[in-house]
Amino acid sequence: MSKKDKPDILRVGVIGLGVGRGHVKGYQTQPQAKVVAVADVDEDRLIEIAETYGVPHRYTSGEQMLQTEELDVVSVATPNKFHKELTVAALEAGCHVLCEKPMAMNAQEAREMLAAAQRAGKRLMIDFSYRFNEQSQALKAQVDSGVLGDVYFARTIWHRRRGLPRFGGWFGQKALSGGGPLIDLGVHRLDLALWLMGYPKPVWVMGSTYNHIASAMAQEQGVDFDVEDLAVGMVKFENGATLELEASWAANVQEKEWMETRLFGTKGGLVQRNVEQTYKFEAELYLEQGGAHFDAKLHSTARPAHDAMHHFVDSIVNDTPHIATGEEGLLVMEILDAIYQSAEEGQPVRVG
Ligand SMILES: NC(=O)c1ccc[n+]([C@@H]2O[C@H](COP(=O)([O-])OP(=O)(O)OC[C@H]3O[C@@H](n4cnc5c(N)ncnc54)[C@H](O)[C@@H]3O)[C@@H](O)[C@H]2O)c1
Numbered sequence: 001m002s003k004k005d006k007p008d009i010l011r012v013g014v015i016g017l018g019v020g021r022g023h024v025k026g027y028q029t030q031p032q033a034k035v036v037a038v039a040d041v042d043e044d045r046l047i048e049i050a051e052t053y054g055v056p057h058r059y060t061s062g063e064q065m066l067q068t069e070e071l072d073v074v075s076v077a078t079p080n081k082f083h084k085e086l087t088v089a090a091l092e093a094g095c096h097v098l099c100e101k102p103m104a105m106n107a108q109e110a111r112e113m114l115a116a117a118q119r120a121g122k123r124l125m126i127d128f129s130y131r132f133n134e135q136s137q138a139l140k141a142q143v144d145s146g147v148l149g150d151v152y153f154a155r156t157i158w159h160r161r162r163g164l165p166r167f168g169g170w171f172g173q174k175a176l177s178g179g180g181p182l183i184d185l186g187v188h189r190l191d192l193a194l195w196l197m198g199y200p201k202p203v204w205v206m207g208s209t210y211n212h213i214a215s216a217m218a219q220e221q222g223v224d225f226d227v228e229d230l231a232v233g234m235v236k237f238e239n240g241a242t243l244e245l246e247a248s249w250a251a252n253v254q255e256k257e258w259m260e261t262r263l264f265g266t267k268g269g270l271v272q273r274n275v276e277q278t279y280k281f282e283a284e285l286y287l288e289q290g291g292a293h294f295d296a297k298l299h300s301t302a303r304p305a306h307d308a309m310h311h312f313v314d315s316i317v318n319d320t321p322h323i324a325t326g327e328e329g330l331l332v333m334e335i336l337d338a339i340y341q342s343a344e345e346g347q348p349v350r351v352g
Pocket of ligand 1: 015016017018019020039040041042045060061062077078079080082100101102127128129184
């Protein structure tokens with residue numbers, strides 16, 4: 001579509017209104033977009049959100065919304081199981097799609113989604129939301145300017161002492177989620193580290209998964225839970241770098257919520273981590289210059305960071321590339337698949 005043919009205001013639909021509520025709010029900060037339709041199988045939630053945010057058209061089926069409305073952009077924010085089918089349907093209906101993380105249940109589904117985007121000539125972005133804060137973006141600019149030198153090691157983690165999302169619900173059921181904290185939390189920290197590192201090509205993966213704490217809790221409470229409660233993976237890249245990834249919903253650590261991503265380079269290192277066990281972040285650089293060692297803490301940035309919804313609309317309207325692409329989403333899924341496979345087989349797995 002040429003710039004001239006583009007509608008002035010992009011018409012947006014959002015499917016799935018848990019975290020999808022944040023999508024509706026996010027688009028509302030964008031003067032060039034309007035959320036005209038929402039869909040959720042839960043009618044009470046649908047009406048509550050549509051009323052709160054003044055969304056005129058409401059559907060209890062995402063497919064029905066896509067068949068009825070003429071939309072430019074669709075957010076898919078349902079449980080993971082439905083990401084593929086709704087994303088493909090939205091692309092085939094001629095929409096650009098912002099899909100929640102994880103992109104899909106596995107890499108095969110992610111490939112099918114990318115192929116659908118290519119066939120339709122539409123954009124596919126993944127909501128790797130932890131890139132879209134000031135700390136992450138400031139660090140990305142530093143890495144890209146070369147202050148770290150060559151990055152040869154990264155450690156990226158998200159642990160919770162006890163933080164099982166809606167225990168007994170879809171998150172803990174493999175058939176609906178595709179996996180546990182690795183695919184839920186690890187996916188964010190993996191993407192963040194890979195993005196900072198420039199998405200190097202993975203070649204070998206070694207992984208382990210455990211389910212000691214949550215399985216005992218599930219048995220006690222009589223609920224379904226058939227995914228891991230802790231996962232760890234080591235990724236070796238073609239350029240020689242190594243990455244360690246750790247994620248848990250239940251672990252015997254002090255912190256209620258502990259997120260940390262570190263990069264180690266030949267000239268400097270960095271950390272982005274949460275503060276006081278909250279979802280607020282800080283960022284620091286550790287540099288070696290002229291034989292002296294400096295610590296630099298991020299104080300503030302010149303511009304506020306916008307969220308994924310704002311960025312996606314901006315990119316479409318201005319015909320500029322968006323970040324957090326479907327291709328990157330696929331690479332993440334390939335690594336996650338390999339960690340699960342390695343955990344099952346008890347040996348390293350080759351990727352790519
Ligand atoms: N980017 C982030 O930081 C972030 C944060 C939380 C969740 N997520 C992701 O967002 C997705 C949803 O997670 P959540 O926490 O909102 O879950 P949730 O269970 O709170 O909400 C999901 C919503 O989708 C609705 N739904 C289920 N099946 C549907 C279908 N087929 N069609 C339409 N609606 C359907 C449910 O009724 C519910 O309202 C997951 O993929 C999750 O990984 C991302």
